[in-house]
Amino acid sequence: MTVSIVTGAAGFIGSHLVEVLLSQGDHVIGIDEFNDYYSIDLKYQNLLASQKHPRFKLITGEIQTLNWQELLEGVDFIYHQAAQAGVRSSWGVGFRNYTEKNINATQILLEATKNAKSLKRLIFASTSSIYGNAETLPTQESICPQPISPYGITKLAAERLCWLYHQNFQVPITVLRYFTVYGPRQRPDMAFHKFFKASLYDEVVPIYGDGKQTRDFTFISDAVVANLAAATVPEAVGETFNIGGGRSSCLVGCVASHGRNYMVSHPL
Numbered sequence: 001m002t003v004s005i006v007t008g009a010a011g012f013i014g015s016h017l018v019e020v021l022l023s024q025g026d027h028v029i030g031i032d033e034f035n036d037y038y039s040i041d042l043k044y045q046n047l048l049a050s051q052k053h054p055r056f057k058l059i060t061g062e063i064q065t066l067n068w069q070e071l072l073e074g075v076d077f078i079y080h081q082a083a084q085a086g087v088r089s090s091w092g093v094g095f096r097n098y099t100e101k102n103i104n105a106t107q108i109l110l111e112a113t114k115n116a117k118s119l120k121r122l123i124f125a126s127t128s129s130i131y132g133n134a135e136t137l138p139t140q141e142s143i144c145p146q147p148i149s150p151y152g153i154t155k156l157a158a159e160r161l162c163w164l165y166h167q168n169f170q171v172p173i174t175v176l177r178y179f180t181v182y183g184p185r186q187r188p189d190m191a192f193h194k195f196f197k198a199s200l201y202d203e204v205v206p207i208y209g210d211g212k213q214t215r216d217f218t219f220i221s222d223a224v225v226a227n228l229a230a231a232t233v234p235e236a237v238g239e240t241f242n243i244g245g246g247r248s249s250c251l252v253g254c255v256a257s258h259g260r261n262y263m264v265s266h267p268l
């Protein structure tokens, strides 16, 4: 019997991961505080199918307040997806929330895993935002991270914490740096969600900057498969991997090719 914990289980990526783990036979404990960064109803909908599954248990709560010693009993894998995501809201007063959810919560979890005898892997969901405006393309994992957002800073700090607990206490961590993930249930603050909504309601699509930025996008099922591989490949322990679609795309190109009007707004 394989027992997996998914933090951030009600979120975009976490909810897909829960479904796939259940389908492969795992017993899954989903943890989520259902915060109001976006619609709580959407988060409940994300878990609607999994909630009915006999091998799924939902724990509603904040990572920092849970009894981890008890929770980690017999757990094989932790997929740590919970975080305060989003680049733009990490500036200003919002920053405190990012340090709480991304750094402090991760530290609490890592501290508990020091004594988790059954734990085979802790997979940490990091981000391409730790690179900032990377000048080398394609971007190698080995380049020096230079985040250009407070969000990126907090995720990099959490990555480094994972590394520290691996070095000092042999916590079997693997870090995955996702490049913008898209697909069903994408967060409402993300581009594709906004584009599709604008398309459905015949609205103008807002674009930040000049819209000529390029990005590598990752389909949700690829992000999930990357997690499964990170959990099973022995050589992945202590390693960091970029997870992307492998092709750069331009946002204005995406919007214009679908016949939409777009509006260029000022950069941050």
Ligand SMILES: NC(=O)c1ccc[n+]([C@@H]2O[C@H](COP(=O)([O-])OP(=O)(O)OC[C@H]3O[C@@H](n4cnc5c(N)ncnc54)[C@H](O)[C@@H]3O)[C@@H](O)[C@H]2O)c1
Pocket (backbone or CB within 6 Å): 007, 008, 009, 010, 011, 012, 013, 014, 031, 032, 033, 034, 035, 037, 043, 061, 062, 063, 064, 080, 081, 082, 083, 084, 085, 100, 101, 105, 125, 126, 127, 128, 155, 177, 178, 179, 180, 181, 182, 187
């Ligand atoms: N979506 C992307 O394109 C993308 C890209 C790079 C990295 N990531 C990372 O992937 C992970 C998942 O992203 P997502 O898009 O699914 O985000 P999401 O906001 O949809 O899901 C995160 C979930 O975590 C929960 N949560 C946050 N802090 C918590 C805490 N301390 N305790 C309990 N629950 C908590 C939230 O309620 C939310 O449901 C995050 O770590 C994010 O930084 C996502």
